[in-house]
Amino acid sequence: MSFVRSLFGELPRRVNSASFKKAAYTFSQNTSNQTLSLAPINLCQRFQSTNAQAAATVTNDDEADPQDIARLRKLRNIGISAHIDSGKTTCTERILFYTGRIKEIHDVRGRDGVGAKMDSMDLEREKGITIQSAATYASWGDYNINIIDTPGHVDFTIEVERALRVLDGAVMILCSVSGVQSQTMTVDRQMRRYNVPRISFVNKMDRAGANPFRVIDQLRSKLKLTAAAVQIPIGAEDQFRGVVDLTTWKAYYNEGENGEVLAEKDIPEELMDFATEKRHELIEQLANVDDEIADIYLMEEIPTAEQFTNAIRRATLDLKFTPVMMGSAFKNQGIQPLLNAVVNFLPDPTQVTNTALDVAQEEKPVDLVPYSANPFVGLAFKLEEGRYGQLTYMRIYQGTLKRGAFITNVKTGKKIKVPRLVRMHAADMEDVEELGAGEIGAMFGVDCASGDTFSDGALKYTMTSMFVPEPVISLSLSPMGRESPNFSKALNRFQKEDPTFRVHVDKESKETIISGMGELHLQIYVERMRREYNVECTTGKPQVAFRETITQPAKFNYTHKKQSGGAGQFGRVMGNLEPMTTDEETGKDVAFENRVVGGNIPTNYIPACEKGFMDALEKGPLIGHPVNGIRMVLEDGAAHAVDSSEMAFRIATKNAFQEAFNKGRPTILEPIMNVSITAPVEFQGTVIGGLNKRKGTIADTDIQEDFFTVTADVPLNDMFGYSTELRSATQGKGEFSMEYKEHQPVQTFVQQQLIEEYKKKEAAKK
Numbered sequence: 001m002s003f004v005r006s007l008f009g010e011l012p013r014r015v016n017s018a019s020f021k022k023a024a025y026t027f028s029q030n031t032s033n034q035t036l037s038l039a040p041i042n043l044c045q046r047f048q049s050t051n052a053q054a055a056a057t058v059t060n061d062d063e064a065d066p067q068d069i070a071r072l073r074k075l076r077n078i079g080i081s082a083h084i085d086s087g088k089t090t091c092t093e094r095i096l097f098y099t100g101r102i103k104e105i106h107d108v109r110g111r112d113g114v115g116a117k118m119d120s121m122d123l124e125r126e127k128g129i130t131i132q133s134a135a136t137y138a139s140w141g142d143y144n145i146n147i148i149d150t151p152g153h154v155d156f157t158i159e160v161e162r163a164l165r166v167l168d169g170a171v172m173i174l175c176s177v178s179g180v181q182s183q184t185m186t187v188d189r190q191m192r193r194y195n196v197p198r199i200s201f202v203n204k205m206d207r208a209g210a211n212p213f214r215v216i217d218q219l220r221s222k223l224k225l226t227a228a229a230v231q232i233p234i235g236a237e238d239q240f241r242g243v244v245d246l247t248t249w250k251a252y253y254n255e256g257e258n259g260e261v262l263a264e265k266d267i268p269e270e271l272m273d274f275a276t277e278k279r280h281e282l283i284e285q286l287a288n289v290d291d292e293i294a295d296i297y298l299m300e301e302i303p304t305a306e307q308f309t310n311a312i313r314r315a316t317l318d319l320k321f322t323p324v325m326m327g328s329a330f331k332n333q334g335i336q337p338l339l340n341a342v343v344n345f346l347p348d349p350t351q352v353t354n355t356a357l358d359v360a361q362e363e364k365p366v367d368l369v370p371y372s373a374n375p376f377v378g379l380a381f382k383l384e385e386g387r388y389g390q391l392t393y394m395r396i397y398q399g400t401l402k403r404g405a406f407i408t409n410v411k412t413g414k415k416i417k418v419p420r421l422v423r424m425h426a427a428d429m430e431d432v433e434e435l436g437a438g439e440i441g442a443m444f445g446v447d448c449a450s451g452d453t454f455s456d457g458a459l460k461y462t463m464t465s466m467f468v469p470e471p472v473i474s475l476s477l478s479p480m481g482r483e484s485p486n487f488s489k490a491l492n493r494f495q496k497e498d499p500t501f502r503v504h505v506d507k508e509s510k511e512t513i514i515s516g517m518g519e520l521h522l523q524i525y526v527e528r529m530r531r532e533y534n535v536e537c538t539t540g541k542p543q544v545a546f547r548e549t550i551t552q553p554a555k556f557n558y559t560h561k562k563q564s565g566g567a568g569q570f571g572r573v574m575g576n577l578e579p580m581t582t583d584e585e586t587g588k589d590v591a592f593e594n595r596v597v598g599g600n601i602p603t604n605y606i607p608a609c610e611k612g613f614m615d616a617l618e619k620g621p622l623i624g625h626p627v628n629g630i631r632m633v634l635e636d637g638a639a640h641a642v643d644s645s646e647m648a649f650r651i652a653t654k655n656a657f658q659e660a661f662n663k664g665r666p667t668i669l670e671p672i673m674n675v676s677i678t679a680p681v682e683f684q685g686t687v688i689g690g691l692n693k694r695k696g697t698i699a700d701t702d703i704q705e706d707f708f709t710v711t712a713d714v715p716l717n718d719m720f721g722y723s724t725e726l727r728s729a730t731q732g733k734g735e736f737s738m739e740y741k742e743h744q745p746v747q748t749f750v751q752q753q754l755i756e757e758y759k760k761k762e763a764a765k766k
């Protein structure tokens with residue numbers, strides 16, 4: 001049973017590929033910076049898809065403003081995702097430097113104490129990790145690139161999800177030594193979920209043990225991607241000096257103090273054989289996914305640079321191929337060629353079909369048509385508390401967003417004026433008058449929740465929601481000293497910003513409980529509470545987010561009666577409790593169904609029964625954790641002409657639920673984490689022994705050079721204190737990461753233990 005739910009379920013977002021053969025790209029080579037500029041093309045086939053037309057006045061290039069088309073062709077919205085510490089922030093920093101957006105390079109945890117530009121939160125700079133994704137844009141040649149730097153730590157997965165939702169393409173960064181790591185797999189799943197075309201960048205080519213071809217093998221074997229190197233390295237490890245581009249058949253070296261000069265030279269003689277072999281491999285891989293290259297391959301010819309580029313672009317957009325680039329961000333190598341790859345191989349906004357649901361037409365899916373002349377539709381994909389109030393990040397899917405214009409929040413129907421519009425550059429911003437279709441920017445002073453869709457007011461479109469994982473851990477939280485209104489203000493703000501961060505007040509203990517994706521996730525909010533809202537808090541012990549459910553159906557027949565003295569109470573409910581799997585369409589795994597006929601329970605009491613059901617879900621009978629995976633079917637009942645009331649039926653249903661629950665072979669579910677550990681091989685036995693002790697199920701082990709990687713499924717409840725154990729078991733040389741996999745029933749004896757503990761706790765309260 002899956003307990004990961006999306007709010008409204010997912011709609012496919014796909015790259016429109018069917019028409020690529022007809023709408024072939026023609027490239028002309030621009031030798032100065034090696035980017036290939038796109039000549040005008042006719043893409044009219046793309047939007048003659050079945051359901052797109054309603055909202056668009058402009059549906060194809062022939063009708064569109066040529067200037068708008070030219071702007072769109074030169075626009076890229078990309079995300080940079082990877083396993084933690086692979087160098088995303090460092091890469092982004094270099095991109096900003098080479099594109100002239102920043103004048104100096106400041107490294108992550110750099111000695112200059114400035115920190116990377118993209119890590120703008122104090123906490124990020126201190127910890128050297130990226131927590132919030134920051135948006136920025138850069139110009140490369142005459143291309144505009146919007147970049148979202150995403151965090152790598154699993155606790156911040158929602159940030160990655162959000163970024164991928166609104167981006168058209170992505171760069172997946174891998175470490176040349178560690179290759180495909182646990183988080184790479186998470187990112188891979190996310191990219192597949194949102195059909196995001198990607199290029200791969202093997203970073204840290206300067207590190208000892210760097211081997212990009214081993215990484216490519218892993219992309220093929222572990223992620224099942226058709227991947228091939230578009231470059232080969234010149235020199236290795238600390239002798240790494242540049243790359244040979246297999247498509248242009250030239251060598252490129254970064255020269256100058258900060259690698260700002262990209263020198264093009266002939267391929268060194270000693271690399272000719274290897275380059276030829278790898279070019280052959282590239283052709284072979286492309287031939288498998290592209291007809292034009294297949295023909296060339298059969299004729300034993302070598303594609304021209306243009307043929308290569310067109311084919312790589314086609315296959316990448318078609319999600320059939322990932323080109324692999326390589327370099328060292330830290331040593332300023334290979335970043336300009338990566339930028340060229342971004343503009344050459346990743347789609348512009350018109351090449352990605354984004355779908356919305358038309359609320360006015362029973363949520364019929366409609367394709368959005370990204371021309372600026374069309375009616376406005378945009379998605380608020382991220383909120384941030386900025387220096388000047390709430391900052392709302394917006395992706396414009398069609399139409400134009402103008403400062404001073406009125407737009408409507410489709411969910412609430414509220415019309416708002418856009419007071420201020422900016423383009424983001426990490427914590428800095430630039431005011432703009434308008435943003436066209438396909439752009440990403442931010443608005444000030446707009447009250448909304450993350451995930452809200454805005455339109456011109458006439459269109460009632462809602463964009464598909466984002467995949468929101470269930471929280472796995474919770475903490476009790478209370479402000480130290482005097483109550484401050486800032487406490488609840490901060491909690492409200494954080495919940496609006498982050499759907500994986502949840503807050504509720506335990507009805508009995510009156511404690512505020514926060515839940516999220518991991519200890520670090522929650523710690524960061526506690527810390528932000530202190531720094532940004534001046535509220536110091538104490539926290540309870542982290543608790544695993546258990547769930548309760550039943551495994552077999554059970555009948556209920558319950559009468560709530562209090563008819564002696566004063567106003568009486570009477571309500572009788574009869575029916576069934578049933579186990580329920582997640583409904584694919586709604587994403588829900590709890591439901592209340594009313595099948596009462598003949599008015600045995602008057603219809604005006606049915607909502608009260610449903611409320612009683614919702615009350616019961618909050619606190620399960622076994623250990624007081626929320627109940628999931630359950631349907632309550634109300635079939636019959638009875639009411640009393642005088643004594644029945646909403647309250648009586650609400651109580652009756654809640655009690656009926658609890659009674660039936662205990663008859664339905666109830667079970668406790670716990671979050672199982674997918675844990676991945678890497679350490680030197682000499683510690684393999686100890687590490688695996690440790691995992692066994694923690695009830696881990698080993699899924700895979702892999703040895704590379706002197707390191708082994710083991711992945712295992714381990715109950716989160718058994719992972720407390722693991723980082724300390726791993727550190728001492730591996731002399732500080734082991735690393736681990738974990739990601740939520742699913743909720744699964746706990747073992748019988750664990751269930752007994754948990755119930756005993758809960759009973760004791762409850763008894764102590766009395």
Ligand SMILES: Nc1nc2c(ncn2[C@@H]2O[C@H](COP(=O)(O)OP(=O)(O)OP(=O)(O)O)[C@@H](O)[C@H]2O)c(=O)[nH]1
Nearest residue numbers: 084085086087088089090129130152204328329330
């Ligand atoms: N040797 C070497 N180190 C690098 C390279 N790129 C980044 N690093 C280092 O790797 C560490 C992590 O780099 P970041 O850029 O913070 O990585 P990140 O992926 O953004 O990290 P998170 O945001 O925390 O996930 C830093 O100490 C960098 O200096 C590289 O090309 N070579």
